[in-house]
Amino acid sequence: MSKPTPRTLEVVRSAYITPHMLRLTLGGSGLADFPEDQESAYIKLIFPQHGESRPLMRTYTVSGQRSDEIDVDFVLHAADGPASAWAASAKPGDQILVGGPGPKKLINRHADWYLLVGDMTALPAIAVNLAQLPKDARGYVVIEVVSGDDIQPLQHPENIEVHWVVSATPDVDTSALLKHVEQLSWLPGQPAVWAACEFHSMRALRTYFKQERQMIKSHLYISSYWKINSTEDQHKIEKKFDAQPT
Numbered sequence: 001m002s003k004p005t006p007r008t009l010e011v012v013r014s015a016y017i018t019p020h021m022l023r024l025t026l027g028g029s030g031l032a033d034f035p036e037d038q039e040s041a042y043i044k045l046i047f048p049q050h051g052e053s054r055p056l057m058r059t060y061t062v063s064g065q066r067s068d069e070i071d072v073d074f075v076l077h078a079a080d081g082p083a084s085a086w087a088a089s090a091k092p093g094d095q096i097l098v099g100g101p102g103p104k105k106l107i108n109r110h111a112d113w114y115l116l117v118g119d120m121t122a123l124p125a126i127a128v129n130l131a132q133l134p135k136d137a138r139g140y141v142v143i144e145v146v147s148g149d150d151i152q153p154l155q156h157p158e159n160i161e162v163h164w165v166v167s168a169t170p171d172v173d174t175s176a177l178l179k180h181v182e183q184l185s186w187l188p189g190q191p192a193v194w195a196a197c198e199f200h201s202m203r204a205l206r207t208y209f210k211q212e213r214q215m216i217k218s219h220l221y222i223s224s225y226w227k228i229n230s231t232e233d234q235h236k237i238e239k240k241f242d243a244q245p246t
Contacts, residue, residue, distance in 0.1 A: 006046055006099040007031070011090045012069060018150040020076050021120060024087055026096070027069040034070070038062050040106060040128035043072070044099035045083050055097075058083035058232055059225075062101060063124035075120045077146070105194075106132065108219045112189025114139035114160065116179055117205060119170055120150065122196035122223040127217075129194055130156040141186065142180050144197070167245060173226070174200040177210060192219045199227035199238060 017023050039062055047056040058081065064071035074087040077088035086096070107114060107129050110186040114137055116126050130141060138159035144167050145151060151164045163184075167176040174197060177197055193215055195205050202224040209215040209222065224242075 002099060006044075006097050007034070008095050009070075009098050011092050011094040011096070013092060014087075014090055016078065017073065017084065018145075018152055020146045020150050021123070021152075022074045022076055022084075022087055023063070024068050024072050024074065024090055026072060026098070028095075029100070031068060031070065037065070038070070038101045038104070038112055039065050039126045041101035041104045043070075045072075047082055047086070048097075048099040054081055057099065061124040061128075063127065069070050073124045086219070089214075098177070104222070105221055107194035107221065108192040109134070111192035111219055113187045113191050115181075115184070115191055115193045115195075116141040117143075117181060117193070117195040117223075119144040119177070119197040119201070120146065121198075123152075125196060126194075127154055130154055130160065133157050133160065139191070140184055142177060142184075142206070144177050146170065170198065174198055175204060177201050178204045181208065190219065191215070193221070195222040196225050199224035199230075199242075200233065202244070 007030035009026040009030045012025040012027045014024050041062050042059050043062060044057045044059055049056050060072050062070050063073045074084045076084050076088055081189060107116060116129055118126050124241060126141060126143060135157055137157040140161045141156065142163045142164060142165060144165045146168060148166055154162060163180060165180050166177050167173055195211055202222060206222050210221055224239060227238055231236065
């Protein structure tokens with residue numbers, strides 16, 4: 001199946017959700033043939049590089065979608081990359097080349113209870129997953145944020161406990177999520193787990209879920225969205241190497 005042709009979208013508006021998360025709303029005529037129901041799917045923001053034949057691409061999640069607009073959330077921090085730096089200065093009317101959408105990665109809903117885990121980069125996808133769970137769903141969501149001010153309201157079933165883990169230095173301490181998950185009471189029945197975060201944190205969680213909790217493959221989705229001190233291209237290579245059987 002061929003990849004969708006990249007489209008040019010326009011910035012419609014920009015708003016801070018929390019101090020470290022900025023939401024850009026994109027629209028324009030390029031969105032006319034964008035598929036429906038793509039919340040939690042990924043897109044590629046494409047930045048032409050001066051003097052380079054290959055453009056720079058960065059991966060983001062569709063956090064919201066309406067008939068003529070999509071929302072994309074950016075985590076902003078001191079060491080901003082090209083995409084978040086662009087987002088921070090973007091103004092209505094600015095244009096960006098966008099590839100995708102790619103496949104949605106949703107939690108397996110055929111389970112007795114649910115556990116969603118992630119840092120701020122995974123918050124948009126977690127929010128979509130939570131909103132789509134059955135009303136009688138039970139379980140936990142554990143989200144790591146940079147500060148207490150980055151805690152945001154989330155739509156979720158009544159019996160899903162939301163745990164916020166404040167870690168001011170997520171690029172130094174990669175064990176905060178695992179430590180909190182280990183303290184949760186494991187519920188009876190078959191769980192479904194969805195987790196996405198920094199590379200080292202992901203590997204620690206993966207070991208815990210596979211070895212300590214013996215999660216079955218069909219009910220475990222786990223991915224790294226970024227890697228400390230690595231570009232997205234470097235991280236992609238690391239992911240590919242990490243996924244090879246040992």
